[in-house]
Amino acid sequence: MSETKTRSRPSGKAEPGEPAFDLPPMGSIIGYKLRRAQLAVFQDFLNAFARMKLRPAEFSVLALIAERPGQKQTEIAEKLGIKRANFVALMDGLERRGLAERQKAMGDKRSHALRLTVEGSAFVKRMLAVWNEHENGLIEKLGGPAERDRLIVLLDRLLARSGE
Amino acid sequence: MSETKTRSRPSGKAEPGEPAFDLPPMGSIIGYKLRRAQLAVFQDFLNAFARMKLRPAEFSVLALIAERPGQKQTEIAEKLGIKRANFVALMDGLERRGLAERQKAMGDKRSHALRLTVEGSAFVKRMLAVWNEHENGLIEKLGGPAERDRLIVLLDRLLARSGE
């Protein structure tokens, strides 16, 4: 299907001395720019949360537990695209810091119901305040909430039917 | 500066039984969606280049050498955000496969001028053909070249003045 949508230049013949390749400008490559932007955003996140010593994965785990307490490890790990084996050390860290805990579930004795501790709830409140500042900074860079929404729509298109 | 642009819901009081947090919907978090989209695009890249055994970093190094032969390692590494120490093994791999080579530079005897081999030039031609298919697939997903351009513009805004 389809002709070359990738090139912008009319494909003229290479001049002498020039390389014989019709190359993408690098700054227009979707995957490349996506990666650089993601790294920049994560770096901004790490700067914002340096004082709280919180990494993106820990943020999202705490957010999911806060949103719906009692979920089991596999559920949260799957939602975040984390292998359950790698989730163990992550959860160990949150438990060691006294922010979240594993409780024995009512029905299934194999699984753990994950909950925030009292200290963890206070932590999450501060975490969300910091996150709001961080996120609003990104939204301003993008040009406002409408531009943010446009970005999300485009990224969702890249994610659609990728795993199906 | 500025009020909360992050929330979409009117911040009503929490109902009994609901968690006491006003949480972001996770799917609307810029960094989170950015990361998932980047992983999906890279996975698509890896699938496309599985047969050629080429990873994104190797692709971009070959593309930069092809674009302007004779550049030295530090130049290319910096353009790609790779530490020069980590660039060594990457370049070793390309050299071992006979795709690119280190030549002694004319002026500075410390530096290496990087060039494609004859075999490497042929490889890059095939590489660019595969890449065009991959990239056009992404552009179709986005809804066409205009949507791709809009995405690049938004990602550039996230990258602007981040490191200054």
Next chain:
DNA sequence: TATTGTTATACTCTATAACTATA
């Protein structure tokens, strides 16, 4: 038999310090 959490392990990426040979 299948699933939950776990351990052990390995591989990739990334980051830093220190060395050498040149400049």
Next chain:
DNA sequence: TATAGTTATAGAGTATAACAATA
């Protein structure tokens, strides 16, 4: 003194296999 390339090393992140307890 500083720079280009290199080595060694350590830390994240991620992937798989296998096990015990439970379903």
